[in-house]
Amino acid sequence: MGLAPITEQQPSGAAWAAPITMAVSQTPHVGEMSDLIIGLGANAGVGEISFTVQFDANVLQARTGTEGDWAAGEGMEAHFVAEIPDAADRVEIRRTVSGKALAGHGGSVALVQFQAVAPGTTSIRITDVMVKDLAGHSMAFSLSPSNVPVIVQSPPPPLPEAAHRRGATPNEVPATEADTGD
Numbered sequence: 001m002g003l004a005p006i007t008e009q010q011p012s013g014a015a016w017a018a019p020i021t022m023a024v025s026q027t028p029h030v031g032e033m034s035d036l037i038i039g040l041g042a043n044a045g046v047g048e049i050s051f052t053v054q055f056d057a058n059v060l061q062a063r064t065g066t067e068g069d070w071a072a073g074e075g076m077e078a079h080f081v082a083e084i085p086d087a088a089d090r091v092e093i094r095r096t097v098s099g100k101a102l103a104g105h106g107g108s109v110a111l112v113q114f115q116a117v118a119p120g121t122t123s124i125r126i127t128d129v130m131v132k133d134l135a136g137h138s139m140a141f142s143l144s145p146s147n148v149p150v151i152v153q154s155p156p157p158p159l160p161e162a163a164h165r166r167g168a169t170p171n172e173v174p175a176t177e178a179d180t181g182d
Helices: none
Strands: 017-023 032-040 046-054 062-068 074-081 092-101 105-114 120-133 141-143 147-152
Touching: 017 046, 017 120, 032 046, 062 074, 062 092, 074 105, 092 105, 120 141
Parallel strands: 017 141
Antiparallel strands: 017 032, 032 105, 046 092, 046 120, 062 105, 074 092, 120 147
16 A cells, blocks of 8 residues: 655554655667666665566566665675566566664665667556565555656667768768878
């Protein structure tokens, strides 16, 4: 169940909400790689977080999922799993930690690298979110935003051939050995 971000300690019996965020380039060109960063803000001792990142595989395809810097540190034992099915239309992420409490610690949970494969529009959505504390009890979380629209654009047109040559202006033609007059 998603709740609004909580920034102060709640009255007795109320839980803290673990704030989850995501950021990605929203206008890549076909062929470009882009990183989606899923973050976890300051929280009250999260011990496990799992979720699924979904999108249209006709527009974007997942290439890799790597762990972020959340839960990195002395006295921490972290486990990270990112599964990408053959369809490359989603990434299932699970990150667990054990050791000393992480109260107040936040950071990036995962980095998912996408490739823009065709022009079009899709939304990157985070679904199936589960957050647990160090004792394995479910925790409240807030997800902002829960989806991000991405518009993949056609690749930019190539530059004229002369512009690709080093130092050549469009009217200059580089000399060849035959042109040296030797």
